[in-house]
Structure formats: C-alpha cells, structure tokens
Amino acid sequence: MSATLRFDNIGKVFPGVRALDGVSFEVNVGQVHGLMGENGAGKSTLLKILGGEYQPDSGRIMIDGNEVHFSSAAASIGAGIAVIHQELQYVPDLTVTENLLLGALPNRLGWVNKREARRFVRERLAAMGVDLDPNAKLGKLSIAQRQMVEICKALLRNARVIALDEPTSSLSHRETEVLFKLVHDLRADNRALIYISHRMDEIYQLCDACTIFRDGRKVASHPSLVDVKRDTIVSEMVGREISDIYNYQPRKAGEVRLAVRNVEGHPLKAPASFEVRKGEIVGFFGLVGAGRSELMHLIYGTRKKKGGEISLDGASIKVRSAGEAISRGIVLCPEDRKEEGIVAMATVSENINISCRRHYLRAGLFLNRKKEAETADSFIKLLKIKTPSRRQKIRFLSGGNQQKAILSRWLAEPDLKVVILDEPTRGIDVGAKHEIYNVIYQLAERGCAIVMISSELPEVLGVSDRIVVMRQGRISGELKRSEANEQSVLGLALPESSTTAEAA
Ligand SMILES: Nc1ncnc2c1ncn2[C@@H]1O[C@H](COP(=O)(O)OP(=O)(O)OP(=O)(O)O)[C@@H](O)[C@H]1O
Ligand SMILES: [Mg+2]
Secondary structure, three states, X not given: OOOOEEEEEEEEEEOOEEEEEEEEEEEOOOEEEEEEEOOOOOHHHHHHHHOOOOOOOEEEEEEOOEEEOOOOHHHHHHOOEEEEOOOOOOOOOOEHHHHHHHHHOOOOOHHHOHHHHHHHHHXXXXXXXXXXXXXXXXXXXXXXXXXXXXHHHHHHOOOOEEEEEOOOOOOOHHHHXXXXXXXXXXXXXXXXXXXXXXXXXXXXXXOOEEEEEEOOEEEEEEOXXXXXXXXXXXXXXXXXXXXXXXXXXXXOOOOEEEEEEEEEOOOOOOOEEEEEEOOOEEXXXXXXXXXXXXXXXXXXXXXXXXXXXXXXXXXXXXXXXXHHHHHOOEEEEOOOHHHHHOOOOOEHHHHHHOOHHHHOOEOOOEOXXXXXXXXXXXXXXXXXXXXXXXXXXXXXXXXXXHHHHHHHHHHOOOOOOEEEEEOOOOOOOHHHHHHHHHHHHHHHHOOOEEEEEOOOHHHHHHHOOEEEEEEOOEEEEEEEHHHOOHHHHHHHHOOOOHHHHHHO
C-alpha cells in the first residue's frame, strides 16, 4: 500500500491571480508533510487540484512514479486520495451513518440492514476514539464533529493519501488532541499525510517534513524539522525577518471607558464584572467553553442579559441589540466570522462597507461610491488583503483573506469607542497577524477600549495591557501585564483540581 506522492511543476492561474507557479515537492509514506505559507499563498488551491476539484494549467501529479489525472473529485477518491477541505461541504439532513456509508462503500449492497450499518459505524467511530451518535444529522453536529466524520470516511475508504486543510482552526483543545492522535495513527499505518496550518506549534508537534509557499511558489522544503528554527520558517513564509511579531509598546491608559458590573445570563455561572480604560487592551483568556464569547454577547445585546449594568464613559447604558451597540460606538467582531458575517456573493468592497456605509449616504439615500471605494482600498492596503481588486467577489479570496475583509468591516466603523475582538487572528498567517496587532494598537492610541478574546496564550501575553481569565463560566482572575506569564495565566484558566475545589 505504499505511495509516494509527487507534485511536479504544478501551475494554476485564476483571472488576475497566479495561484500556483511551478510547484514541485514530494510527500513520503509514513510521514506527515506540513504545508505553510501566508494567506493566499496557494495552499488550498494545491489541495483542490489534488482532490480533483480544480484542474492544473500545467504540471502533473505522480503516485508511485506514475502520472495520474483527476478530472473530478470522484477520480481522486478512486485513486485513494482523501482531501479534507478548509470549508467542509455537507448535506445537513444526512445522518452520520448515511454519510459514511454512502461515500465509503458505494458498491456494497449489503447495507439494507440499517441496524447493522449503524453498529458497524458505531464500532468504527469508537475505534477512532470519536464519540458520535451514528444517527445524528450532520446539520446538528459541530464543525469538529463533521470533520471527524470526514476523516472517518477517509479511513473507511482506506485512503492512502490524506490531506487536511487547517483542520484545527475551529477545534477545542480536547478535539485537537483526538485529531492529533488520529494523525499519528495514520502515519504509523504508513499513509502519506499533508497537513496545512498557520500554527507553528502544530507543525513542529506533528510534521516530519515541511514545505513553504510564498505567492504561489515553493520557497523551501525541509525533509526534516529537527534542525530548522521557527524564525527560519517565518522568514521563508513572509520573505522578511519579523523580529518581534507583537511589537508591544506601553501606552498610557485614560479614564474608564467600558464598565461591566455583575452581568448575568446563560451560560455564566457567576455575575461578571470588569473594566476597560481608554487606550487599554484587555486580553480575555480561557479554555474553549469558558464563556468568554458568551459574556461578550451578553454585553453586546446579542444574548439576553438577566441582570447587571453596563456603563460607557461613566454613564449607564442599555444595549438590547447589536444595532444599539454599534450606534454607541461599540462593535463586536464575532468569532465565527464566516458563518455570521460573510456575504459570499458580494464583492470585497461591499463586505467591508456593509455596516459603515450608512454614515456616508448621500442625501440620506444614495450610496457614496467614492467614499466606499476609499474605505475598501485603505483596508486592503492596511491589512494586505490579497485580491486582484476591491471588486472581486469575496468567495474567491483565500480563507485568511476573507477573514481580514470581515475584520475590516468592524474596524471601518467611524467613531469607535469600544472594540471587542473574538479570536481576531484565527486562520491568519504570521505576517498578517503582525499587521492586525498594529491596527489594534492604533485603535488603542486613538482612545478605544479594546477587548481581545484569544485562545492563543502567546498572543494574549504579547498584546494585552491586562489579562482577564475565565474558567467554567466565571471570571477566575485578572493579571497586570507585569504579573502575567504562561504559568500564572494557565493557573487561572485550567480546571481546579478536585481537592482545591473541595477545600474552597
Ligand atoms: N476560484 C477562484 N477564483 C479566483 N481566485 C481564486 C480562486 N481560488 C483561489 N483564488 C486565489 O488564489 C490565491 C491562492 O488562494 P488559496 O486559497 O490557495 O490560498 P491559501 O494559501 O490556502 O490561503 P489561506 O491561508 O488564507 O487559506 C488567492 O489569491 C486567491 O484569492
Ligand atoms: Mg487556504
């Protein structure tokens, strides 16, 4: 079952974009091959070619020395390839069992016995360490669970090559562990794996080899990562040295801008209180499920509050909807930007201007095209959004560049007072993170009060003036920048051991 996968001189052009330009590298069996590169570097495009969704304009794919052609997704599957894409496509009404057996065993007619099919699926899922109801409808599953179903499908088909495109970007810590174990098992079982991620830790933890793309070209392939420094990979990715990605400069905080007192509501386990001053960046850290996003939605009026008070610049305010919040200069850029924010059929410019345009209406009625174009172009420049123009449909942008455009939408609001950012750099490459931090600092310089939720501890430590930690639905502590380090923050975030809980 051995397979060596080789990409040979692959090229792909879209209107106005050379997505891949003469890319060659090899993936060996029994190895996890990392693929890294900035947003828009061409990583997903390569996997779509491997998966038979796009045809390359030039070059060829070889398996075990033989050239293969994938004119369709089915052809790629037939050749033993499984690609788990960045954006999963699924039919919400299918059950887990139907989905798995439909794709996996198309020619087996023996599955009329539904009970037996379910039992078979239950056993396979259990063997993978995945706790899932075979009867559950796909539409009811979390992204992580749907991803597990996809991987399980690849296993059932006995795929020889398995490619994963940013699989952990929406997984919790625990789900990530399950995934990593699966990847390890697959490697031990002599499959060839391709793994795309923007998270350097994961690349070092999982991958044997690594290839780096920049602007559609391969800039480096490392057959082993043992002696390769992180800085080397970062500079290969971005084409320049980034000495300190956080580039934090202390600022003087002003008066209290946002004061949250005893806010209550589902699923918080205790009333929550905190303050953010003008020009201050407060990081919110916690494990997935600690209640950080939910607390922010209670403040923002997009979740129903049961009690508590919110003040802005010393005056108590009522916020019952996002519209009310925005009209007071409070914005929340949600975690699930894709599902909550994107207007896929609209252009990059429309996606950026959709909220702020009401301020620029001419005669209170007509869109101010000139102003909108300026706003869009300024954010495309500021965040280095990779697009042929502001008129490009947003769905043609790479995953990370879509994120940047949606982030711009909130930052484009004039007169911002409070900015709440939920995982602002998820899916965003190292170089662009740097740019996003600079935008956050600029907002703080202008006197905005900033709340930044992040699950990446180095980011929270690197960017925040102060850190609030949440654990299991309550605020468990607060640390000044000078007191905060990995240990002190994790100490407040991790579940208390049962003995201390009893003592308390
Ligand atoms: N269907 C398409 N039509 C037009 N342009 C496209 C299409 N698909 C991708 N592109 C462009 O090709 C380039 C490479 O995109 P790709 O999605 O491969 O990047 P990526 O490396 O996966 O980035 P990310 O890390 O943000 O996911 C981008 O500039 C993107 O806008
Ligand atoms: Mg991608």
